[in-house]
Amino acid sequence: MKKSILLFAVALGMLTACDPIKEDGTFDVDNYTSSNLLDGAEFSQYADQACTTPQADGNYIKYNIPNASGIYIYYIKADGSEFKLTSGASGGVFNFVPARGSDPNQTVYFKYINANNQEVVASKEFNVAVAAELKPEIRLIASNAYGKKTWTWNTHSGISAGGVDNLVWGNFGADGSWRGETLNDFVWWGVNDAADLKDQLGHSVTGAAIGEEDNGATMVFTEDGLVKCYDANGTEIRSGSYEIKGWTGENHDGFKYGILHTSEGATLFPYEINAGGRYVTDYWIYSLTSDNLVLVYPDNGAFSGWSEGTYWAFKSESDVSGMMNNYGSKTWTWDTESGISAGGVDNLLWGNFGADGTWRNEDFASCGFTWWGVNDASQLKDQLGHSVTGSATGEEDNAATMVLNEDGSVKCYDANGTEIRSGSYEIDLSTADVWKKGTFKTTEGATLFPYEINAGGRYVTDFQIYSISDSKMVLTYPDNGAFSGWSEGTYWAFKKK
Structure with missing residues (x-):
């Protein structure tokens, strides 16, 4: 096979399901097919995110695909929908945890676009662990009984500042060395009606309202790592994936119980306050129960002395069993x-x-x-x-x-x-x-x-x-x-x- 030089017109960070990585340039290049796209690819499975413990049916899959400088990786859920596992670089790690009751033998798809604009999709079978029971933190955020849970803005949050009660989004100040049972010791300001977020679009990435600025907007987490957001009329406005990292159980680490990591723009109003338009993807879990979720994010993702942070307050009424x-x-x-x-x-x-x-x-x-x-x-x-x-x-x-x-x-x-x-x-x-x-x-x-x-x-x-x-x-x-x-x-x- 002759040596190929691949240039890309689309930045890897802008990859989406409808816009997989495209090969482009003026050099002589190969156009791959579904049968040879994965030639020379390497895959290994692990029990942990750091990939230190090999496991034959591990849910953390490390990959290297030398034939493509960028790739879109997904699988097809039981309902026929496409679920993104990762995208971007040709090497990395993705986490694949099928829903309970799934077949351990799962097909993963790899999507790529050649220089001639032909879409190529290759596939590979993986044997992955299927949990009989959900992890404690997934039970809470996605419901052990129903496999999915609906969250909405918590207009009864109990969070207050400046004489305004039941705040749902705003800012706070803390150094991360201690915490109270609620955020009230730290909160500076906030809105208590999601409709007021329309006046806060200067903190967003696009500057445009999409329907999440409504108390009736919802966010649905599923047990297999999917999150979708809907406006008050039930129209889908956001989607992506999530996982919870570093869950500490009943004992917080001083300020948080773990990290809710999401794909970019996956959750309701996912913006850091006073950051000039920046998505948050690594939320700190301040509290999580069957009916209450409070997320926080310190400036730039870490406390540095006394720092400003952003908070979000959600509630759920759908998980009766939990x-x-x-x-x-x-x-x-x-x-x-x-x-x-x-x-x-x-x-x-x-x-x-x-x-x-x-x-x-x-x-x-x-x-x-x-x-x-x-x-x-x-x-x-x-x-x-x-x-x-x-x-x-x-x-x-x-x-x-x-x-x-x-x-x-x-x-x-x-x-x-x-x-x-x-x-x-x-x-x-x-x-x-x-x-x-x-x-x-x-x-x-x-x-x-x-x-x-x-x-x-x-x-x-x-x-x-x-x-x-x-x-x-x-x-x-x-x-x-x-x-x-x-x-x-x-x-x-x-x-x-």
């Missing part, structure tokens, strides 16, 4: 700070309400449905006429607990830690409607004070999930399990212990 059991085990107790009120009594935790199920507010406390209730679990001893046995069990105490496990088991304990109830549960999201997010189905008598009010002693086993977050849960049950016009119902308010 919020309920924390993908492991979560302990719930009576919510004596529920905010639910009736008859001049505040913070009710069990009682009755009236509704027809055709409308609701996100916050049960603000709906005005509540008729009556108790605000101290000890008062449930006076409500045993609604129970099946008529006897107190120990659940009539503010310190009684209910433990929900990922395996579908539930156990309840009195204030001394003695088991008083047990059973199993499942979550059915197919029943979601205007009133509820789904149904929490249990075996009989499995949960704390599981009785329908004014029903003469009847267990509830099909609780409606009215609302749930990482820290709060409100369950409801209309008379006989279904609304029939304006109906009486029972409610339960729990909080994370």
